[in-house]
Every structure is written in C-alpha cells, then in structure tokens.
Amino acid sequence: MKKVILSLAIVFTMATIFTSCRETTKESAEDAIENAAEDVGDNLEKAGDAMEDAAESTGEAIENAAEETGEAIENAADETGEAAEKAVTDAKNAVKKGANDLNDKIQEEDN
Numbered sequence: 001m002k003k004v005i006l007s008l009a010i011v012f013t014m015a016t017i018f019t020s021c022r023e024t025t026k027e028s029a030e031d032a033i034e035n036a037a038e039d040v041g042d043n044l045e046k047a048g049d050a051m052e053d054a055a056e057s058t059g060e061a062i063e064n065a066a067e068e069t070g071e072a073i074e075n076a077a078d079e080t081g082e083a084a085e086k087a088v089t090d091a092k093n094a095v096k097k098g099a100n101d102l103n104d105k106i107q108e109e110d111n
Helices: 002-021 025-110
Strands: none
Touching: none
C-alpha cells in the first residue's frame, strides 16, 4: 500500500510540474499580438524617418539646382553683353573704314 500511495504522489507531482510549466494558447496569442504591434510601431517610425530624409534631400537638390540655374543665367547674360559690345565695336569700325574709303575715293576724284 505504501508503494501505491508513493507512486500516486509521484504521478501527481509529475502531472503538476508538466501542467504548470506549459504555456497556454491565450498567453502566447497575447504575446504575439504585442510583438506584432511593437513591430508595426517600429516600422512606422522607420518609414517616417525615411520620408523626412527624402524630403530634406529633395529640398537640398532643389536649392542646388536653383543656384546653378541662376549662375548659368548670369554667365549667359555676361557673354551676351560681351558679344553685343563686340558687334557694336565691329560695326563702328566697319562704318569708319567705309567712311575713310569713301573719303579717299572722293579725294582721288578731285585730284
């Protein structure tokens, strides 16, 4: 009889150990939901950071493009002004040469 009671006590103890150490489905589902919620929050934060970085990069690119365009316009205006001045000078010299040639012809005819 002692062996039967001792055997039942051991079986009861083993059953208690295995039952109390097992995780329930409800607890594991709650943990899974919490982990998923944390992952979603982390991913949303990363996406927000990426959007901010992209916006900053786009703004810098626009500023750089505007500066380069302004410089190109100034350079083109300078070159156009220089070309116009040269054209005026060339035309002035051509008129002077034509006037001198005409004057020379007139003086040759008078002689």
